[in-house]
Amino acid sequence: MGENYFNGLPLRLQLEELSQCRFMDASEFNGVEALKGKKIVIVGCGAQGLHQGLNLRDSGLDVSYTLREAAISEKRQSWKNATENGFSVGTYETMLPGADLVINLTPDKQHTNVIEAVMPLMKKDACLSYSHGFNIVEEGMQIREDLTVIMVAPKSPGTEVREEYKRGFGVPTLIAVHRENDPRGEGFELAKAYAAGTGGHRAGVLDSSFVAEVKSDLMGEQTILCGVLQMGSILCYDKMIEQGVEAGYASKLIQYGWETITEALKHGGITNMMDRLSNPAKIKAFDLSEQLKEILAPLFNKHMDDIISGHFSKTMMEDWANDDVNLLKWRAETAETAFEKSTCTDAEIPEQEFFDKGILMIAMVKAGVELAYDTMVASGIIEESAYYESLHEVPLIANLIARKRLYEMNVVISDTAEYGCYLFAHQAVPMLEEFMKTIDTEAIGKGLETTDNSVDNVRLIQVNEAIRSTSVEEVGRILRSYMSAMKPIM
Amino acid sequence: MKIINANAHDLFVDRFEAGPGEAWCLVGTNRSGIDTFFKLLSGELPDVTAEYLELPENTGVVSFKRQQALFEEELRKDDTDYLDRIDPGTRAASFLNNPDDHGDLIKAFAMADSMDKGYRQLSTGQSRKLMLLAQITRGIESLVVQAPYEGLDRASCDELDKALAVCHQWGIQLFITVHNQGDIPNWCTHVGGIAQGRIAHAGPRTENLDQIEAILRTDAPDFKASVKELVQTGNPSGRVGTSREPGAELVRLQKGSAGYGGKPVFSGLDLSIRTHDHTLVTGPNGCGKSTLLQMIIGDHPACYQNDLRIFGIQRGTGESIWELKQHMGIVSPELHRSYHVPGTTLHCIISGLFDSIGLYQPYTPEDEKKAMEWLERTGLAHEAHTPFRRLSYADQRLVLIARALIKIPKLLILDEATQGLDEPNRQAVLDFLEQVAGEGLSTILYVSHRGDEFRSFFTSHIRM
Numbered sequence: 038m039g040e041n042y043f044n045g046l047p048l049r050l051q052l053e054e055l056s057q058c059r060f061m062d063a064s065e066f067n068g069v070e071a072l073k074g075k076k077i078v079i080v081g082c083g084a085q086g087l088h089q090g091l092n093l094r095d096s097g098l099d100v101s102y103t104l105r106e107a108a109i110s111e112k113r114q115s116w117k118n119a120t121e122n123g124f125s126v127g128t129y130e131t132m133l134p135g136a137d138l139v140i141n142l143t144p145d146k147q148h149t150n151v152i153e154a155v156m157p158l159m160k161k162d163a164c165l166s167y168s169h170g171f172n173i174v175e176e177g178m179q180i181r182e183d184l185t186v187i188m189v190a191p192k193s194p195g196t197e198v199r200e201e202y203k204r205g206f207g208v209p210t211l212i213a214v215h216r217e218n219d220p221r222g223e224g225f226e227l228a229k230a231y232a233a234g235t236g237g238h239r240a241g242v243l244d245s246s247f248v249a250e251v252k253s254d255l256m257g258e259q260t261i262l263c264g265v266l267q268m269g270s271i272l273c274y275d276k277m278i279e280q281g282v283e284a285g286y287a288s289k290l291i292q293y294g295w296e297t298i299t300e301a302l303k304h305g306g307i308t309n310m311m312d313r314l315s316n317p318a319k320i321k322a323f324d325l326s327e328q329l330k331e332i333l334a335p336l337f338n339k340h341m342d343d344i345i346s347g348h349f350s351k352t353m354m355e356d357w358a359n360d361d362v363n364l365l366k367w368r369a370e371t372a373e374t375a376f377e378k379s380t381c382t383d384a385e386i387p388e389q390e391f392f393d394k395g396i397l398m399i400a401m402v403k404a405g406v407e408l409a410y411d412t413m414v415a416s417g418i419i420e421e422s423a424y425y426e427s428l429h430e431v432p433l434i435a436n437l438i439a440r441k442r443l444y445e446m447n448v449v450i451s452d453t454a455e456y457g458c459y460l461f462a463h464q465a466v467p468m469l470e471e472f473m474k475t476i477d478t479e480a481i482g483k484g485l486e487t488t489d490n491s492v493d494n495v496r497l498i499q500v501n502e503a504i505r506s507t508s509v510e511e512v513g514r515i516l517r518s519y520m521s522a523m524k525p526i527m
Numbered sequence: 528m529k530i531i532n533a534n535a536h537d538l539f540v541d542r543f544e545a546g547p548g549e550a551w552c553l554v555g556t557n558r559s560g561i562d563t564f565f566k567l568l569s570g571e572l573p574d575v576t577a578e579y580l581e582l583p584e585n586t587g588v589v590s591f592k593r594q595q596a597l598f599e600e601e602l603r604k605d606d607t608d609y610l611d612r613i614d615p616g617t618r619a620a621s622f623l624n625n626p627d628d629h630g631d632l633i634k635a636f637a638m639a640d641s642m643d644k645g646y647r648q649l650s651t652g653q654s655r656k657l658m659l660l661a662q663i664t665r666g667i668e669s670l671v672v673q674a675p676y677e678g679l680d681r682a683s684c685d686e687l688d689k690a691l692a693v694c695h696q697w698g699i700q701l702f703i704t705v706h707n708q709g710d711i712p713n714w715c716t717h718v719g720g721i722a723q724g725r726i727a728h729a730g731p732r733t734e735n736l737d738q739i740e741a742i743l744r745t746d747a748p749d750f751k752a753s754v755k756e757l758v759q760t761g762n763p764s765g766r767v768g769t770s771r772e773p774g775a776e777l778v779r780l781q782k783g784s785a786g787y788g789g790k791p792v793f794s795g796l797d798l799s800i801r802t803h804d805h806t807l808v809t810g811p812n813g814c815g816k817s818t819l820l821q822m823i824i825g826d827h828p829a830c831y832q833n834d835l836r837i838f839g840i841q842r843g844t845g846e847s848i849w850e851l852k853q854h855m856g857i858v859s860p861e862l863h864r865s866y867h868v869p870g871t872t873l874h875c876i877i878s879g880l881f882d883s884i885g886l887y888q889p890y891t892p893e894d895e896k897k898a899m900e901w902l903e904r905t906g907l908a909h910e911a912h913t914p915f916r917r918l919s920y921a922d923q924r925l926v927l928i929a930r931a932l933i934k935i936p937k938l939l940i941l942d943e944a945t946q947g948l949d950e951p952n953r954q955a956v957l958d959f960l961e962q963v964a965g966e967g968l969s970t971i972l973y974v975s976h977r978g979d980e981f982r983s984f985f986t987s988h989i990r991m
């Protein structure tokens with residue numbers, strides 16, 4: 038394993054890399070021209086590999102796959118995915134030497150392995166691509182000098198990458214060129230063509246860097262995406278039980294609540310999510326989220342600092358090398374939480390009720406999104422990047438919890454996300470102990486008792502103003518307008 | 528059950544009565560109020576006022592809306608991103624209540640072999656039967672089914688008919704709605720006609736059948752388009768100006784084959800379509816008609832594994848699917864199911880100019896004008912700003928047909944395009960296509976199960 042790449046950079050370049058992020062204009066793309074007639078070989082045919090490959094082929098590019106020997110001889114699912122879709126598949130030895138662009142879409146944890154096997158077989162002056170930069174940035178993988186190294190990272194799961202393409206659209210995508218590996222200066226053109234081949238250019242592309250992608254991705258996934266929802270599920274459930282809310286109801290309110298409230302977030306940001314509450318409830322959620330932000334800010338800072346310094350990835354990789362002892366222990370503990378073991382009631386909970394009775398959950402989402410976003414921005418990450426890695430992805434994890442609860446959610450997300458999620462939740466739960474003592478069923482489980490909807494006008498105006506005028510809301514409004522099905526055509 | 532003087536939306540029911548064990552076939556055109564009556568029987572109409580209202584009890588409901596909702600729910604649960612394999616959807620058997628106790632019923636439905644399949648692996652007919660089984664195994668006393676025969680070939684209709692006849696024999700009270708004469712089943716004991724928002728005739732089958740069939744013959748279609756008017760309102764072609772020189776090759780497939788998961792659905796198929804070769808494709812469900820069309824459209828991976836040329840371009844030689852799709856206008860059950868994105872009816876029609884599902888590009892005032900004209904032709908101008916998804920199934924269909932026609936494409940690919948439409952509308956759409964063919968505006972590739980759609984303008988007929 039190499040040295041952490043980021044830590045080896047001089048401060049000047051660290052800052053430059055971290056802050057590299059520019060929302061590209063549609064006119065900068067010239068279709069797939071730069072990849073026309075080139076031979077593209079994808080390593081791995083899982084969720085990203087298969088669906089990116091289908092898109093690239095439909096865009097007129099020459100795509101085939103290479104898999105490790107065992108996957109081919111045992112006709113594993115990855116082999117079936119590729120062959121049933123009419124792609125040719127071969128071993129590294131047969132496929133790689135002819136490839137102009139090799140796209141590595143294997144699990145991040147395997148990258149060092151995979152690249153060590155793949156690189157010697159790649160032809161001179163070819164290009165190597167990633168969809169996540171962990172291997173380059175955190176593991177410091179050294180790539181042969183003649184090779185161009187790029188990244189094209191769709192900010193959505195594989196099936197969505199495909200579905201949006203079929204609709205004639207795409208998903209927001211981040212592209213980058215590794216500054217150490219761009220010997221002919223062609224990396225950017227190749228990355229743009231690849232992004233266009235997946236349809237990403239229609240939904241918004243960020244011209245960013247490996248470093249910015251990795252640091253922001255890690256920060257988002259371990260704090261607001263997985264960490265906050267894990268922490269919130271455990272705390273809110275235990276609180277309701279303590280207060281005598283019926284267990285089946287509490288279970289359902291949590292399991293499906295995140296999904297319902299973040300659906301509102303997805304369409305209209307924090308403002309819209311808060312607007313779903315009555316005025317008194319909105320003010321309550323606002324106040325709670327202010328308290329949460331004050332208590333949790335140091336923890337968000339610590340995660341950001343550990344990610345930037347490499348401490349996080351170093352300790353996590355030590356656990357990888359130690360047969361995942363910590364990860365598996367923490368995973369087992371998740372299975373034992375009261376929420377995980379609870380069963381949902383069969384009774385319907387109407388959509389609006391998830392908001393009315395989940396004020397604390399809304400406050401947690403608001404606080405988590407704002408803290409994650411602000412902490413990233415304060416560390417030099419550009420706003421657009423911070424948005425995609427925080428607010429944009431929350432509904433995805435919320436949907437996973439609705440379908441799978443915490444244990445399974447953790448199993449299916451990446452190992453880096455899972456490891457970081459536990460680190461965060463383990464710290465956050467005790468930090469909120471005092472705060473939780475002040476909470477009763479008005480905030481979670483039953484909603485506000487008062488039927489009186491009156492509020493002080495001046496206070497309401499202040500709160501509305503504070504909700505709306507944050508940076509994440511301003512950036513979000515613009516980025517969402519590029520992403521929604523009803524793009525700014527009016 | 529019994530209804531006296533009930534009022535809701537576009538429907539007034541003065542009197543309607545049905546006894547236990549009766550099997551009713553309700554007949555009407557798409558906008559006759561029959562959908563409202565269906566909702567009323569299903570217990571899904573909250574705002575009905577009535578002098579007397581006793582609805583069927585312990586009811587099972589199968590409707591387009593529920594089928595679409597199930598399809599979307601299954602998509603939401605798709606675990607492909609997290610499983611190490613493609614997720615085929617929920618196992619069929621798990622939709623049923625105690626499937627082990629219902630072996631005979633499942634057999635009577637000819638579904639025993641499908642119980643272990645995933646939802647997405649079922650054919651249209653199979654998934655419809657599964658929905659019926661899901662209801663019946665709950666131990667219902669009455670069953671309300673919307674347009675059960677749509678999209679099914681003769682054999683599947685017969686199978687479904689048998690299944691419904693079984694339900695009738697078991698004493699389940701049945702109500703189905705149909706929009707076409709040929710769909711009125713033999714097993715029904717009673718028929719009811721709905722016209723202009725009223726129950727026109729209702730009672731025992733033998734006494735009422737003739738009047739009820741007349742409704743379908745005499746009601747006017749909502750779809751009103753003529754090529755003459757199209758030419759008068761300006762350039763009939765859409766965005767892409769394309770030459771339509773006769774004899775130019777549009778599709779050429781040699782020794783074509785395709786399948787799923789290693790199982791072939793057809794092989795050794797030769798096909799050549801040149802400009803003005805209007806081609807009808809027929810064959811039973813599962814014979815590969817839709818697969819063939821999807822291959823031509825570029826939505827099935829077999830397009831890259833065959834000797835296939837589209838518009839003279841060999842597939843898999845650097846062309847993008849969007850280059851090809853810009854010359855195609857498409858209506859298919861897959862398209863309809865996939866059109867579950869937000870957007871208005873007007874936007875849906877405009878999206879046909881860009882071949883997208885949803886609208887992602889700026890459009891011009893001329894585009895909007897053209898789309899409004901098409902809305903007029905489908906009788907839906909007043910719904911321009913209604914979300915597409917809120918229209919009835921049949922109206923959605925008409926809009927999708929207009930979406931395919933708006934650019935008057937080189938190649939019109941219509942896979943069971945009239946599914947869900949009533950008799951007058953089906954005939955009106957076909958009349959229009961006949962004119963399109965007559966004027967040589969587009970070349971038509973058409974799949975249908977309905978014999979009365981096999982018009983004489985088709986110059987070739989592929990039986991699969």
Ligand SMILES: NC(=O)c1ccc[n+]([C@@H]2O[C@H](COP(=O)([O-])OP(=O)(O)OC[C@H]3O[C@@H](n4cnc5c(N)ncnc54)[C@H](OP(=O)(O)O)[C@@H]3O)[C@@H](O)[C@H]2O)c1
Nearest residue numbers: 081082083084085105108113115142143144147168169194
């Ligand atoms: N999931 C997302 O939402 C998402 C989004 C953006 C970017 N990404 C990035 O995309 C990349 C791929 O992620 P994914 O979720 O698509 O992974 P995945 O579904 O787990 O697929 C991994 C593929 O790699 C193969 N593979 C596993 N271990 C291997 C090894 N040691 N050597 C060679 N091949 C191996 C697997 O096939 P066999 O086991 O059969 O060999 C499988 O085809 C990652 O870098 C990830 O960070 C993911």
